[in-house]
Every structure is written in C-alpha cells, then in structure tokens.
Amino acid sequence: MKPPPFDYVAPSSIEEVLDLLSDAQDGASLLAGGQSLMPLLNMRFARPELIIDINRVDGLDGIVVSADKVTVGATVRLATIEHDAEVAAALPILATAASYVAHPQIRARTTIGGTLSHADPSAEMPTVAVALGATINLRSKTGTRSVSAEEFFESTFTTSKEADELLVSVDFPREAGMTFVYDEISRRQGDFPFAGLCLGLSVRNGVVASARAAAAGVADIPQRLPALEAALVGRSIAEATEDAAAAAAGEANPPTDIHGTAAYRRGLLRSLVRRILSTLDEEQK
Ligand SMILES: Cc1cc2nc3c(=O)[nH]c(=O)nc-3n(C[C@H](O)[C@H](O)[C@H](O)COP(=O)(O)OP(=O)(O)OC[C@H]3O[C@@H](n4cnc5c(N)ncnc54)[C@H](O)[C@@H]3O)c2cc1C
Incomplete structure (x- = not known):
C-alpha cells in the first residue's frame, strides 16, 4: 500500500523542529530512521498531515562519553553505537544490545531516539535504557525536561513524551563496578x-x-x-x-x-x- 498524502519538511535546526511541532498540534510525525514509521504510513495505521524529517537537524547526532555517563544524540544510528570504539570501551552493553536489533541494514537506519520513542515492549534498546537507569532528555518550544526511562515508557507504543516534544538525547549512566x-x-x-x-x-x-x-x-x-x-x-x-x-x-x-x-x-x-x-x-x- 501507499501512504496517505502528507506534507514534508526537512528542517536543519532543533528550534525549527520545535516550532513546527508546536504549530502542528498533534498533526505531525517526526521521521528519524523510518524503519517503524514508514511501515505504519504504508499500512495507513498512521495518518499525519505533516512529516518532519529530523535526519539533517544539527546537534542531534553526537555521542559524548564522560566519566559518569554516555550521552547519545537522538539521531545516532544503532549501527554507530554498535561499532563506536569509545562506546565499546565506556559502556560495552550498549554495543552488545544494539547488535541484537534486527539486521545490519535496519541498524544502519534505526536511531536511538526512534527506537525509544516507538516504545515497542519487545525492543532491545528501551530494555537496556530501563535496566541502566537512563535519563531521556526532551525539548519543546516551552522548555526542556528530563525523565527516567522508567517514567518514559507507559504502555505498548506509548510514552510520556508530549506531541510537541522532541527527544534530543539519552544519558546512559556508567556505574563503577557494574x-x-x-x-x-x-x-x-x-x-x-x-x-x-x-x-x-x-x-x-x-x-x-x-x-x-x-x-x-x-x-x-x-x-x-x-x-x-x-x-x-x-x-x-x-x-x-x-x-x-x-x-x-x-x-x-x-x-x-x-x-x-x-x-x-x-x-x-x-x-x-x-x-x-x-x-x-x-x-x-
Ligand atoms: C524488518 C524489521 C525488523 C525489526 N526488528 C527489530 C528488532 O529486532 N528490535 C527492535 O528493537 N526493533 C526492530 N525493528 C524496529 C526498528 O528498530 C525501528 O527502526 C525502530 O523501532 C524505530 O526507529 P527509527 O529511527 O527507524 O524511527 P522512525 O521509524 O523514524 O520513528 C518511529 C517513531 O518514533 C518517533 N520519533 C523518532 N525519533 C524521534 C525523536 N527524536 N523524538 C520524538 N519522536 C521521535 C517517530 O515520529 C515515530 O512515531 C525492526 C524493523 C524492521 C523494519
């Protein structure tokens, strides 16, 4: 099947995304890796009026390793997490768990923000986020907030993220000795x-x-x-x-x-x- 008609925008800044989400009032979907959203569109389970492609947004695709955490930007691909030497040294469980997700072609597209936002209860990375006690960082036009992974996941395909919020990054803690x-x-x-x-x-x-x-x-x-x-x-x-x-x-x-x-x-x-x-x-x- 083909998706229903929608408008498409590809902003380059986080501020533009937040403006678009605020104006759309629940009528928009963010496109990250597209590995869940595109099937949902093609099967017409999702019918957004506007698709906001976040793949070219500056500042969402970095990994920062510090003494007490690994911060992964929303559009970092699971293949990057799987193969990044710094991640492997700092928090190897992230690389291991990413390697279990689907197949290499899908991991090359799937983003950490997408798999967490999609909230499939069988998915690997959300499970690791809860086990590690990760913090999920969200932004909207009205502000910034951080929620624990346990607070973020509410039920199947449902999170505590509001429609006007963008998941910008995830902090995975590095607990000494664990x-x-x-x-x-x-x-x-x-x-x-x-x-x-x-x-x-x-x-x-x-x-x-x-x-x-x-x-x-x-x-x-x-x-x-x-x-x-x-x-x-x-x-x-x-x-x-x-x-x-x-x-x-x-x-x-x-x-x-x-x-x-x-x-x-x-x-x-x-x-x-x-x-x-x-x-x-x-x-x-
Ligand atoms: C054949 C196949 C096998 C798969 N097997 C597995 C598997 O074994 N394990 C597994 O975990 N997954 C699996 N997946 C799902 C895959 O990991 C998806 O890519 C993932 O669920 C969504 O990530 P994405 O980046 O593609 O997001 P998209 O499909 O682009 O988006 C998914 C949802 O998240 C929202 N979203 C995306 N990014 C953000 C953001 N930054 N802020 C707010 N909302 C956002 C979108 O609007 C959309 O509602 C499989 C997929 C396929 C096609």
Whole structure:
C-alpha cells in the first residue's frame, strides 16, 4: 500500500523542529530512521498531515562519553553505537544490545531516539535504557525536561513524551563496578525477541552488592525487575540463581499471543536469568 498524502519538511535546526511541532498540534510525525514509521504510513495505521524529517537537524547526532555517563544524540544510528570504539570501551552493553536489533541494514537506519520513542515492549534498546537507569532528555518550544526511562515508557507504543516534544538525547549512566549482560530468545536471529533480559551486577568478595535488571517481551513496557534484583543482593551468584529466576518469572506480566503463551514467556525469562547469571559468575572467576 501507499501512504496517505502528507506534507514534508526537512528542517536543519532543533528550534525549527520545535516550532513546527508546536504549530502542528498533534498533526505531525517526526521521521528519524523510518524503519517503524514508514511501515505504519504504508499500512495507513498512521495518518499525519505533516512529516518532519529530523535526519539533517544539527546537534542531534553526537555521542559524548564522560566519566559518569554516555550521552547519545537522538539521531545516532544503532549501527554507530554498535561499532563506536569509545562506546565499546565506556559502556560495552550498549554495543552488545544494539547488535541484537534486527539486521545490519535496519541498524544502519534505526536511531536511538526512534527506537525509544516507538516504545515497542519487545525492543532491545528501551530494555537496556530501563535496566541502566537512563535519563531521556526532551525539548519543546516551552522548555526542556528530563525523565527516567522508567517514567518514559507507559504502555505498548506509548510514552510520556508530549506531541510537541522532541527527544534530543539519552544519558546512559556508567556505574563503577557494574557489569551488564544482555541476552534474548527469538525465533530467528534478528527477530524481535519472545523474551529478552538485561541484567547488571556489581560483586564484592563473591557477594552481589547491587543489581539492576529489565526484561523485554514480558509486559506492555520494558519491565524493571525489582524482585529479581532483591533476590540477588547480599548473596553469591550461584546461591541466588534459582531464587532470582523464580522471582523474575513471578513478577513478569507477559502477554499470551500468537507467538506463545504467558507461561511459555515466563519459562524463557527463567532460562535467561540462569544463562546470564552463569555468564556473570564465570566472569567473576
Ligand atoms: C524488518 C524489521 C525488523 C525489526 N526488528 C527489530 C528488532 O529486532 N528490535 C527492535 O528493537 N526493533 C526492530 N525493528 C524496529 C526498528 O528498530 C525501528 O527502526 C525502530 O523501532 C524505530 O526507529 P527509527 O529511527 O527507524 O524511527 P522512525 O521509524 O523514524 O520513528 C518511529 C517513531 O518514533 C518517533 N520519533 C523518532 N525519533 C524521534 C525523536 N527524536 N523524538 C520524538 N519522536 C521521535 C517517530 O515520529 C515515530 O512515531 C525492526 C524493523 C524492521 C523494519
């Protein structure tokens, strides 16, 4: 199918984008990588009167690595995150997780701002953003605000971003001593996962000092898993593994759909907890 008619603009500054969004009053869509928006237009699920192409906007495509965070501009492509040497050295989980998204051709277009704004609950990068405790920076004509990733994702394809707001960047914190691992189970490599898990630990003297975790595909948002985190803290990884797996399965709220039942997805999450904890345990030795 072909998309319905729309007007198209390609501004070059953030201020122009904010003016256009303010004037359009909910009638505009931002075009970033286009890997979700274009199918939605072609299937006529989205019918914006105006498309604002942000690919040529100055100041949105940088990566800044500092001592305590990695700030990624909205139009940075996932392929860039995957292959950037500075990102790999500073926060390798970003590169690892990006490599799980779709296929190289799609990662060459997909932007970090697009995948976060699209808010697919099975998507990898939103899950990593929640697990790491990322901060999402938004701008509108009336001001700037920052929200935590947990506050940003509200339900399937729905975020707390207002229609006149542009996601400008994401701050991924670098927590000293934390090692994060991402793993997922999908039908074929590059498919959206049935379930995915990002789990980070800091371990001191063989005991888990802190843990952060979020899962993909097991709720209508990328879901933080506080019971899993609590089951790990204060114990050795080996001692806590089965309790952590049970806690994660218990707090997940997966859908039953054509791809599998809720019970099936809970089982996958248990397996992912075991797999990742085994990897982290090996890394400690
Ligand atoms: C075959 C295929 C397989 C895929 N597999 C996966 C997968 O395994 N995992 C996965 O996570 N994704 C997958 N995707 C989705 C892909 O990652 C999308 O590109 C992504 O969801 C959207 O990013 P985008 O930059 O293309 O955004 P676009 O499609 O351009 O935009 C998506 C939405 O976000 C809004 N938006 C974009 N940028 C901003 C911004 N800066 N501020 C505010 N709003 C903004 C747009 O207006 C639109 O509503 C797949 C896509 C395809 C086509």
